[in-house]
Amino acid sequence: MPATTAETLSLVTRNVSVAPLVLLSVADHYGRSAKGTKKRVVGVLLGQNDGKNARVSNSFAVPFEEDEKDPSVWFLDHNYVESMNDMFKKVNAREKLIGWYHSGPKLRASDLEINELFKRYCPNPLLVIVDVQPKEVGVPTDAYFAVEEIKDDGTTTTKTFVHTPSIIEAEEAEEIGVEHLLRDIRDVAVGTLSTRITSQLQSLQGLHLRLRDIGQYLQKVLDGDLPVNHAILGNLQDVFNLLPNLSTPKAGPLNPGVQRKGQLQHDELARAMSVKTNDQLMSIYLSSLIRAITAFHDLIENKIQNRQQQEEKEAQQNGEKEKKEDGKDGKKEANGEVNGVADVVNGEKKEAEGKPKGKENEGGKKG
Numbered sequence: 028m029p030a031t032t033a034e035t036l037s038l039v040t041r042n043v044s045v046a047p048l049v050l051l052s053v054a055d056h057y058g059r060s061a062k063g064t065k066k067r068v069v070g071v072l073l074g075q076n077d078g079k080n081a082r083v084s085n086s087f088a089v090p091f092e093e094d095e096k097d098p099s100v101w102f103l104d105h106n107y108v109e110s111m112n113d114m115f116k117k118v119n120a121r122e123k124l125i126g127w128y129h130s131g132p133k134l135r136a137s138d139l140e141i142n143e144l145f146k147r148y149c150p151n152p153l154l155v156i157v158d159v160q161p162k163e164v165g166v167p168t169d170a171y172f173a174v175e176e177i178k179d180d181g182t183t184t185t186k187t188f189v190h191t192p193s194i195i196e197a198e199e200a201e202e203i204g205v206e207h208l209l210r211d212i213r214d215v216a217v218g219t220l221s222t223r224i225t226s227q228l229q230s231l232q233g234l235h236l237r238l239r240d241i242g243q244y245l246q247k248v249l250d251g252d253l254p255v256n257h258a259i260l261g262n263l264q265d266v267f268n269l270l271p272n273l274s275t276p277k278a279g280p281l282n283p284g285v286q287r288k289g290q291l292q293h294d295e296l297a298r299a300m301s302v303k304t305n306d307q308l309m310s311i312y313l314s315s316l317i318r319a320i321t322a323f324h325d326l327i328e329n330k331i332q333n334r335q336q337q338e339e340k341e342a343q344q345n346g347e348k349e350k351k352e353d354g355k356d357g358k359k360e361a362n363g364e365v366n367g368v369a370d371v372v373n374g375e376k377k378e379a380e381g382k383p384k385g386k387e388n389e390g391g392k393k394g
Contacts (some may be wrong), residue, residue: 042080043170044196045155047205049086049128050167053157056088057130065095067130069141071108072155073115073122081153081170082196085122087111091129098136105144112148126153132160134171139186142173154188168193 049072056068069091074083089108093101112124127145129138138154145152151172158167170193175184197205241263247253 041078041172041191043083043153043155043191043193044080045083045168045170045193046074046085047195047197047201049083049155050157050195052086052088053128053130054159057159060088061130066093067091067135069103069127069129071111071124072126072128072153074125075121075123076125076149076153081125083125083153083155085115085119086128087115089127093137099140101137101141103141103144105147108148124148126155128155128157130159131156131169132158134188138188139173155193166193166195168195 053068053070056070060066060068068088070086070088072083073085073087074081076082089111090104091102108124115122124145126149127141129135134156142152142154154171154173156169156171158169161167170191171188172191173186174189175186177184244253244259245263248255
């Protein structure tokens, strides 16, 4: 049997946390390069590893090829790894190369050889297998460290991987991003009501976990295991101030013959919840009234503007008609004057023509 060394124990008890950004990057890498095939993708893990805790906060993909028939034949571009690592150091020097990943879903024969290659960059590289197509609900990562096992007789050693537990841990900004992402992803076959109920259930479960953490923290402070932090207590007091007031008087007397403490607390809680609900409904009612008044005001303003525009348009049309009529009357007067002048001219011409004829007649009479 192989002997258990102190190094192996330290690796097994090491805490490994993976950020959601790494899972999204690995899934995107697989979807672009090897989706629908039996190939796997390989990349580099970046983060911090202080010997007790390993925090994987970032990653990048690496060109990788292997022979499906012969697992000992594979290619990994280590020059690309070195170039990308240097560039990531310029962006964030705190994120160091701590290991590598592949899409598995299980360990393969060439993993030990690939792990030896990554020992150029860190003494004890971390291997994380990310299941990009999980069939069961749970953590889709498996973390491993490579160790040397010594036989009982001490003659030979063999290299193998030791499994260490891993968790998915997100910072506050990452939690917000993941929640927004999951909110937009839903199964089309599932109804809207089922989706809403599932969201409510998940929200209540998250609230329960946070309340449990708060209770554990306060219990440790009471026991003296943790020092008193006034900033945390101030935030907790703000949270408690938002809760319903359980000290509100009851709406009426208790049921006859029932004076139990549980009944009293139940009535007080119901009364407090009613007061809280009525306050919220009053705010909603006032908001609806204000919105309706604003809508009526906008409607009246719109009607006034439309009426003014209609009156201006009608006045403009009437002005154009009057101008046209004035133009027609002016033309008629001009035509009348021209006709009068023509009549006068014609009359003068007739008189001029009539005078010579009269003289000729007088001459004829004389002869």
